[in-house]
Amino acid sequence: MKTRGHQGTGSGGGNRTRKPRRPARDPARNAAYDVVRAVDERDAYANLLLPRLLRERGIKGRDAALATELAYGTLRGLGTYDAIIEMCSDRAPDPDVRDALRIGAHQLLRMRVPPHAAVGTTVDLVRLRIGAGAAKFVNAVLRKIGSRTLDEWLPIVAPDPADDPVGHLAIAYGHPRWIVSAFRDALGAPGEMPDLLEADNARPLVTLVARPGRSSVEELEAAGALPGRYSPYAAYLREGDPGGIDAVAETRAAVQDEASQLVALALTRVPVEGDGEELWLDMCAGPGGKAGLLDAIATHGDLAGLAEEARVRAGTSAGKPAASSGGASVGEPDVARGSVPGAVTGGEPSGARDAAAGGAPGGTPGAVSGAVTGEEPSGARDVAAGGAPGAARGRSGGVAFPGGARLLAADVQQHRARLVRETTKDASVITADGTEPAWRPGVFDRVMLDAPCTGLGALRRRPEARWRRDPAGIAELGKLQRRLLATALDAVRPGGVVAYVTCSPHLAETRVVVGDLLAQRDDVEQLDARDYLPEVEGLGDGPHVQFWPHRHGTDAMFLALLRKKPAQPA
Ligand SMILES: C[S@@+](CC[C@H](N)C(=O)[O-])C[C@H]1O[C@@H](n2cnc3c(N)ncnc32)[C@H](O)[C@@H]1O
Numbered sequence: 001m002k003t004r005g006h007q008g009t010g011s012g013g014g015n016r017t018r019k020p021r022r023p024a025r026d027p028a029r030n031a032a033y034d035v036v037r038a039v040d041e042r043d044a045y046a047n048l049l050l051p052r053l054l055r056e057r058g059i060k061g062r063d064a065a066l067a068t069e070l071a072y073g074t075l076r077g078l079g080t081y082d083a084i085i086e087m088c089s090d091r092a093p094d095p096d097v098r099d100a101l102r103i104g105a106h107q108l109l110r111m112r113v114p115p116h117a118a119v120g121t122t123v124d125l126v127r128l129r130i131g132a133g134a135a136k137f138v139n140a141v142l143r144k145i146g147s148r149t150l151d152e153w154l155p156i157v158a159p160d161p162a163d164d165p166v167g168h169l170a171i172a173y174g175h176p177r178w179i180v181s182a183f184r185d186a187l188g189a190p191g192e193m194p195d196l197l198e199a200d201n202a203r204p205l206v207t208l209v210a211r212p213g214r215s216s217v218e219e220l221e222a223a224g225a226l227p228g229r230y231s232p233y234a235a236y237l238r239e240g241d242p243g244g245i246d247a248v249a250e251t252r253a254a255v256q257d258e259a260s261q262l263v264a265l266a267l268t269r270v271p272v273e274g275d276g277e278e279l280w281l282d283m284c285a286g287p288g289g290k291a292g293l294l295d296a297i298a299t300h301g302d303l304a305g306l307a308e309e310a311r312v313r314a315g316t317s318a319g320k321p322a323a324s325s326g327g328a329s330v331g332e333p334d335v336a337r338g339s340v341p342g343a344v345t346g347g348e349p350s351g352a353r354d355a356a357a358g359g360a361p362g363g364t365p366g367a368v369s370g371a372v373t374g375e376e377p378s379g380a381r382d383v384a385a386g387g388a389p390g391a392a393r394g395r396s397g398g399v400a401f402p403g404g405a406r407l408l409a410a411d412v413q414q415h416r417a418r419l420v421r422e423t424t425k426d427a428s429v430i431t432a433d434g435t436e437p438a439w440r441p442g443v444f445d446r447v448m449l450d451a452p453c454t455g456l457g458a459l460r461r462r463p464e465a466r467w468r469r470d471p472a473g474i475a476e477l478g479k480l481q482r483r484l485l486a487t488a489l490d491a492v493r494p495g496g497v498v499a500y501v502t503c504s505p506h507l508a509e510t511r512v513v514v515g516d517l518l519a520q521r522d523d524v525e526q527l528d529a530r531d532y533l534p535e536v537e538g539l540g541d542g543p544h545v546q547f548w549p550h551r552h553g554t555d556a557m558f559l560a561l562l563r564k565k566p567a568q569p570a
Contacts, residue, residue, distance in 0.1 A: 028063040029103065029125050032070035036099045039075060039464045046075055046463050074106040075463035076201050077174040080150075081105040083157040088144035097134050100126045104142045109150040119146060165190065173197035178471045179456060183556075186505035188540075192550065199550035204460045206237040207258050207554075208245075209293055213300025213403075214252035214425070220245065229553065230536050231261040232304030233293065251423050256289045257458075259547040259554035263501045264290045264448065266532040266545070266559060268297050269305070269398030272445045273495030273566045278405030281444040283434040283488055285409035286416025288423040290450055290501075295424040298405040305400025398532040405445070410434060435483045441490045446497055449488040451481045453502040453509050457556030460549060474508050481513045489517065489524055494567040497527070500560045505546055510558040514544065518562075527561040 031053045038044035050071055054064050074081070081102045085093070093101060104122035107113040113121075119142045127135035148156075158171035166184060170177040175197055184193055208225055210217050210233050217227050220235035223245040228234025234256075237245075247253035280298055285291040407427040411417040417431040432438035434449075454474060459466045481502075488498045502509050518526060528543040530536075538551040545559040 025128065026121055026125060027057060027059045028066035029070060029121055030129070031057060031059055031067040032074065032103055033100060033125055033129065035067075035071040036074055036103060037096065040095055040099055043468070046071055047461070069111065070103055070106065072203065072463040073110060074103050076466075077106055077110060078102060078464075078467060079176065080157075080171055080174045081109070083171055084109070084145055084153050085141065087153075087157055088141050093137070093141075094134075096130055097126065097138060100130070100134075100138055101141055101145075104138065105145050108142065108146045109153070115146040119143060165193075169193055169197060173201060175200070175459075175466055176469070179459075179466055179469070182456065182471075182506045186507050186510070186546065186556075187548065192548075195550040196548060199548075199553075200459050202460065202549075204257070204549075204555075205553065206242055206255060208235045208237055208242060208248065208253050209233050209256040209261050209289075210235060210247065210253045211251075211292055211296035212303040214296055215247040219247050220253060223247070228258055228261075230533075231258050231265065232308075233261055233265075234258045251292070251425075254289065254292055254423060256293070257555045257557070259552065259557035260289050260503075261293055262533055262536065262547075262554075263450075263499060263545070263557055263559040264293045265297070265302065266398070266529060266561065267446050267448055267497065267499040268294070268302055268401040269532045270446070270497045270527065270561060270563070271399050272497055273563075279444050280405050280407045280446045280448070281439065281488075281491055282407060282409040282420075282427075282448040282450070283484060283491070284411060284450050284452060285420045285429070285448075286411035286413060288409070288416075288420035290448055291407065291409040291420050291427060291429075292423045294448060295407045295409070295427040297401055297403070298407045299403055299426045301403030302400040306402065309400050398534075408439065408444075410438065434487055435480070437487050437491060439491060442493045444491050444493060444496060446499075447488045447492045448499050448501065449484055450499075450501040450503075451484055451509075451513075453477060453481070453504040454506060456504040456506055457547075457558070458503050460555070474506065478508055478513060481509060482516060485513060485517050486520075489521065489562065489564060492564045494523075494564050496564050498562045498564070500558075500562060502558045503555055505548070505556040505558055510546070510560070511544060514560045514562070523565050524562050525565055527563055529559050529561045532561065 031050070034053060035044070035046050035050050038049055039046050050068060053059070054067060059067060082098075084105060085098065085101050089101075092098075100122055103125075104118055107118035107122070108115060111118070119139065122142060123135045123139045126138045145153075154168075154172050159167035161168040166177060166180050169175070170180045173180075173194065175183075180193070180197070183196060184190060187193065187196060207228065208220050209231070210220050212233060217225075217233065217235050220237075221227065224240060225235035225237045225245075228236060242248045242255050245253065248255070278298070280294060282291045282294055407424070409417075409420045409424060409427045409429045410432040411420060412431070412433045414431045417429055420427070421429040430438060454469055454477065455465065456469065485498075485500055488500070492498050500514055504510065514526065518524060526543050529545040530539045530542045533539065533545060536545075536547075536552065539545045539547070543560070547554045547557045549556060
């Protein structure tokens with residue numbers, strides 16, 4: 001990972017002698033150093049490597065927590081630490097020495113490790129892992145770094161905020177300049193930038209989704225989680241391994257950011273106009289987070305929303321969507337589970353449920369109809385007509401979907417389609433390129449397009465990701481996003497709705513893509529997506545929705561809702 005031009009000529013250690021690896025004396029710092037080195041040297045992913053190292057080396061408890069903070073904190077703050085290291089070094093350190101200096105700087109500037117311990121332990125690490133000469137160099141540099149606090153260093157190494165606010169924020173909060181600039185453009189509230197960047201540096205809470213009809217927030221609470229803030233299906237896990245929770249192990253629940261849940265929920269809340277069947281498409285479904293929730297709602301309904309609507313009818317509404325009810329008792333239609341007859345025209349089916357999805361034009365040999373072509377699911381017509389089942393509305397906008405639809409989920413990559421198959425229960429899953437549709441046009445009531453993007457909205461999750469992203473890729477991604485959005489709009493029937501979602505707030509991937517498509521088509525109108533998430537504040541000026549880590553505690557997810565205009569009567 002090349003963050004600054006330190007690729008060394010001058011060594012930090014002169015005539016260093018590399019010693020054979022000896023047993024680690026400081027397991028946490030050795031593990032953190034190995035992770036930072038692997039990220040730097042061979043583009044490893046810290047969040048995959050660190051848990052493996054901790055497991056293999058039997059590092060647990062406080063040592064594991066220390067190793068995690070050292071590795072992740074160092075990687076997030078690289079830009080800041082490199083600027084200070086450069087100021088304190090009389091020569092460019094070699095990469096292995098520089099990585100140790102970065103870990104030492106993180107302890108001195110952002111952790112509560114006493115300075116003598118931060119310097120001493122890093123020098124010991126370097127002596128053990130690199131050599132005595134390098135240890136001397138590191139000792140001298142770290143002492144200089146430790147002579148000032150971070151607040152004292154910033155005016156020295158960062159541009160004056162009055163002259164260059166973006167450059168200042170980039171150094172002060174350890175983000176590449178182009179990302180700070182992109183966030184600033186999208187946020188439109190420069191005063192919030194420090195809070196946003198600070199939130200982007202914090203480790204996110206583990207958020208779980210209880211898939212309706214399959215699990216419940218109450219079940220997750222019993223396993224130690226706390227109910228979510230916005231999504232009626234969300235629960236926060238403060239500690240512990242989510243994989244150890246039965247509901248997660250059985251894919252009835254899953255790890256899923258709350259904004260990811262809400263954009264999927266918003267799509268299901270839009271009343272679809274016209275006389276349609278309930279057939280949904282997730283065009284870029286892998287690895288299956290949103291497909292897992294959409295599949296559950298398609299089958300069982302938005303149980304929390306239906307319960308809320310029932311309370312409104314009875315005059316006892318709490319005025320806020322309720323936590324999910326555990327069973328499938330509320331409003332769940334009794335429909336046969338089948339495939340998606342009539343929808344799939346091509347693709348590359350693989351596996352049992354792919355086979356059920358079809359491959360033959362005209363549908364599915366042997367498929368069970370009912371969910372989408374058979375008897376009318378209770379409430380489906382109410383929704384199609386734009387009203388809630390039973391005509392009660394639980395919120396200011398949208399309706400709770402009653403269930404009885406079928407989801408077709410596609411991904412261009414076979415292994416990602418396989419992951420979708422593993423996490424969904426009733427969906428039909430195919431490997432297919434969304435730009436060359438394997439389905440008939442105009443047949444879907446709701447289409448989720450969670451487009452491939454830079455992922456700038458989820459930098460909190462991968463400590464090193466911000467240094468690896470490259471603005472040069474955005475133009476190519478933009479072309480793909482436009483092609484996918486065009487086929488998503490072709491796939492939806494008149495009166496149906498498309499959710500265009502990115503896990504990036506970058507305007508070139510969000511508003512500009514949507515604006516370009518709207519300018520090209522007169523058969524599409526944009527809905528105010530905020531109307532379908534009335535429980536969430538601070539979503540911006542609309543009509544799209546933009547989540548932010550510092551406002552919502554979620555990833556910076558973008559949502560636009562586009563309706564295909566209903567066909568005009570002849
Ligand atoms: C942002 S991810 C989707 C995340 C997913 N919706 C979820 O919630 O787990 C984008 C996905 O698009 C897929 N993809 C990229 N190009 C595609 C294409 N042309 N057609 C279909 N899928 C594509 C990628 O393989 C990737 O799995």
